[in-house]
Amino acid sequence: MTADPFADPSAADPFAAHRGLLFTVAYEMLGSAADAEDVLQESWLRWSAADRAQVRDPRAYLVRIVTRQALNRLRTLSRRREEYVGEWLPEPLLTTPDVADDIVLAESVSMAMLTVLETLGPAERAVFVLREVFELPYGEIAAAVGKPAATVRQIARRAREHVAARRPRVEVSPAEQQAVVERFMAALGTGRLEDLMAVLAPDVVMIADGGGIAAAALTPVRGAELVAALLARAHGAADGFTAATVWLNGAPAGRIDVGGEPAALGLAVADGRVTRVYAVRNPRKLTRLDAPAELSREVG
Numbered sequence: 347m348t349a350d351p352f353a354d355p356s357a358a359d360p361f362a363a364h365r366g367l368l369f370t371v372a373y374e375m376l377g378s379a380a381d382a383e384d385v386l387q388e389s390w391l392r393w394s395a396a397d398r399a400q401v402r403d404p405r406a407y408l409v410r411i412v413t414r415q416a417l418n419r420l421r422t423l424s425r426r427r428e429e430y431v432g433e434w435l436p437e438p439l440l441t442t443p444d445v446a447d448d449i450v451l452a453e454s455v456s457m458a459m460l461t462v463l464e465t466l467g468p469a470e471r472a473v474f475v476l477r478e479v480f481e482l483p484y485g486e487i488a489a490a491v492g493k494p495a496a497t498v499r500q501i502a503r504r505a506r507e508h509v510a511a512r513r514p515r516v517e518v519s520p521a522e523q524q525a526v527v528e529r530f531m532a533a534l535g536t537g538r539l540e541d542l543m544a545v546l547a548p549d550v551v552m553i554a555d556g557g558g559i560a561a562a563a564l565t566p567v568r569g570a571e572l573v574a575a576l577l578a579r580a581h582g583a584a585d586g587f588t589a590a591t592v593w594l595n596g597a598p599a600g601r602i603d604v605g606g607e608p609a610a611l612g613l614a615v616a617d618g619r620v621t622r623v624y625a626v627r628n629p630r631k632l633t634r635l636d637a638p639a640e641l642s643r644e645v646g
Contacts, residue, residue: 360404361393366642367405367480368412370455373641374475375416376423377436377460379634385415405644406486413472413490420468427464431558433566435624436460437631438594438610439639445596446520451643452596454479457612457624460595461553462512466505473498474505481645518615524598526615528591531600535589537581542574547619552576557628560607573623580604592635601635608632 361368368389372382389411401407427434436457446452453459454475463471472491476482484502488495518526526545533541552573556562567573580602581587588603600611610632612624626632 361390361408364405364408364644366640367644368408369639370451370641370643371409371412371475371480372416373439373639374454374460374463374479375413375472376420377464378423378631379437379439379639380630381419381423382416385412385419388415406489409476409480409482409486410490413476414492417468417472417491420471424468431556432562432564433553433555434464435553435555435612435626435631436464436595437634438599438612438626439634439641440637441593441596441641442638443520443593445593445641448643450479450645451641455595455641456514456597457595457599458514458614458622459509461624462509465512466508469493470501470505470508473501474509477502478506478509480643514614520598522618523613523615524591526618526620527598527600527613530613530620531589531591534577534581534600534602535587537578537587539574539578542577543570545619546570546574547616547621550619550621550623552623552625554625555628555631557630559629560609560627562625562627593638594635596641608635610635 365386368386369382372385373379376382376385389408392411393408396407438457439455445455463474466474469491473487476487476490477484484495484498488498491498493501530545533545548570549568550570550573552563552567554562554567563576567576585605586603590601591598592601593599594610594612599613602609602611607629610626612626613620614622
């Protein structure tokens with residue numbers, strides 16, 4: 347992929363000015379930073395060829411282009427994911443702590459929410475993201491997805507009901523999340539079963555994504571004993587093992603290195619314990635762990 351000529355946000359071009367928003371729209375629709383970047387490149391090519399004099403609202407125009415490109419890619423990815431080896435998880439992003447200040451943004455890019463969004467159809471996902479996360483008017487959404495506004499309203503209602511039935515229901519503060527994550531990562535660093543069991547909820551679920559490239563459980567692992575045993579075994583099997591707390595997808599999370607190979611751990615927390623572990627080991631999804639991603643809703 348060629349370099350983005352408008353990567354500098356100080357540039358005068360609207361594409362540069364709204365790049366954080368455009369990347370966030372694409373990422374939430376696709377669950378993949380790499381695919382989101384490709385969508386932005388394709389969208390910039392169309393923007394560069396557009397007659398700017400005819401564009402009355404550059405922001406809305408750019409969101410429309412990005413949405414259409416993301417929808418095209420999402421339909422292709424849906425077919426690929428049917429053949430994916432094992433469980434599919436979103437690509438984790440390193441983020442700065444201030445992302446958590448925008449509660450809607452932090453929730454919408456969380457591993458838990460992105461996993462729920464994966465269960466929506468392409469049009470439903472686009473409408474939900476544009477309406478519920480970015481608060482766009484139905485008319486703009488209709489133009490972006492190529493459907494009548496009345497149809498978009500119906501799609502939005504169905505998508506809200508679908509997500510509400512599946513989204514995480516327990517909310518904790520970033521401070522509580524961080525405290526539990528730090529306890530979990532400290533326990534993981536010891537590799538001792540009793541330490542891990544003390545911070546895992548009895549009904550904890552671990553979902554691992556190796557993509558057929560890295561070793562990972564092909565189905566969810568359920569229960570504190572099994573999850574703790576699996577994590578302890580990973581600790582003991584490696585020549586070198588490190589564990590650290592980082593910010594991923596707008597929340598405190600974990601990064602481990604097992605024998606020089608990284609893994610990202612998204613963690614859901616409730617009642618002082620870890621209730622869900624999203625373990626990404628597929629190396630193709632671990633390229634965004636060194637520099638924080640620029641995320642933006644541009645609302646309000």
